[in-house]
Amino acid sequence: MTLAEALRTASQRLAAGNCPEPAKDARRLLAFAAGIAPDRLFMHLPDAMTTECTVRFEEAIQQRLAHRPVAQIVGERTFWGRQFRVTSDTLDPRPETEILIAQALQEPFSRVLDLGTGTGIILLTLMAETGAAGMAVDISEVALKVARANAQSMGLMPDLRVSDWFSNVDGTFDLIVSNPPYIAAEEMPALSPDVRLWEPHLALTPGGDGLEPYRIIARHAPRHLVAGGRLLVEIGTTQAAVVVALFQEAGLAGVAVHADFDGRDRVVSARRT
CATH class of the missing domain: 3.40.50.150 (Vaccinia Virus protein VP39)
Known part of the structure; x- marks a missing residue:
């Protein structure tokens, strides 16, 4: 799975979970999980998801689905x-x-x-x-x-x-x-x-x-x-x-x-x- 595919799926999940800004939140959490600066994420969307990134991203999405604020998840x-x-x-x-x-x-x-x-x-x-x-x-x-x-x-x-x-x-x-x-x-x-x-x-x-x-x-x-x-x-x-x-x-x-x-x-x- 590429980062772009993971982003699309996560945005849909957050939208279904009634998160107010699902696409924005998914982008920020994916950048966090991948260790990429948020303003550089677009350049890496064709990259393949690593195992570590997949695990970190899933944990972050689960926390957001529990309505934990994005700033608390990423810590800043x-x-x-x-x-x-x-x-x-x-x-x-x-x-x-x-x-x-x-x-x-x-x-x-x-x-x-x-x-x-x-x-x-x-x-x-x-x-x-x-x-x-x-x-x-x-x-x-x-x-x-x-x-x-x-x-x-x-x-x-x-x-x-x-x-x-x-x-x-x-x-x-x-x-x-x-x-x-x-x-x-x-x-x-x-x-x-x-x-x-x-x-x-x-x-x-x-x-x-x-x-x-x-x-x-x-x-x-x-x-x-x-x-x-x-x-x-x-x-x-x-x-x-x-x-x-x-x-x-x-x-x-x-x-x-x-x-x-x-x-x-x-x-x-x-x-x-």
Whole structure:
């Protein structure tokens, strides 16, 4: 069997298994199984499948049919043009989070804090793009191990700390960023199985109405921002009005909402006066 034949069969199986993007997923998993760069797979489609590749590909397809995210199967995710390690202990980075990165890079900063860092993608991307110094916190030590591995692979040295939000944070920052858990408890059963079954619930929902992290951030962020410092948070698509009100009540200025690629509310920004 050639790679092209294996790809066609796998795409059909994933489609029958209700995977949302069967052809795309099959291509990525075949490249992983064959040890080929994804952008070079097309050149190798006429090649014969080796025994090792066949076994690895079948294992990967079986995992995807169980709705395990592709990033967890291959162990990495591309974000802002870089590869980041991903495990079942961290949130799988979404393309929408690049909206937060784009907004952060609109103005210069020299010291940045990332709250609930997970894989570290936000902090490490901002450090790599600007040369800024960075601190990141997460309540999960296991998640911080993933962030440390990503930092090491990029040659970066952030200050990574176990912290329940601001409990272990000191000093002030030009920029504070966060993609906190924001899914309401009642919304969890409706999530896709890719998310609900495989991603850490601690990174998905804080329980209740999903807004408690924003209340904590609004309450504590101003004292950790320099004058004129900025705050950027990712939000659920229905949460903009409430988060804007929380930030305004906390005395933050210039509160604004930024849309994602599909025109949905995705990021709220604010500034300490």
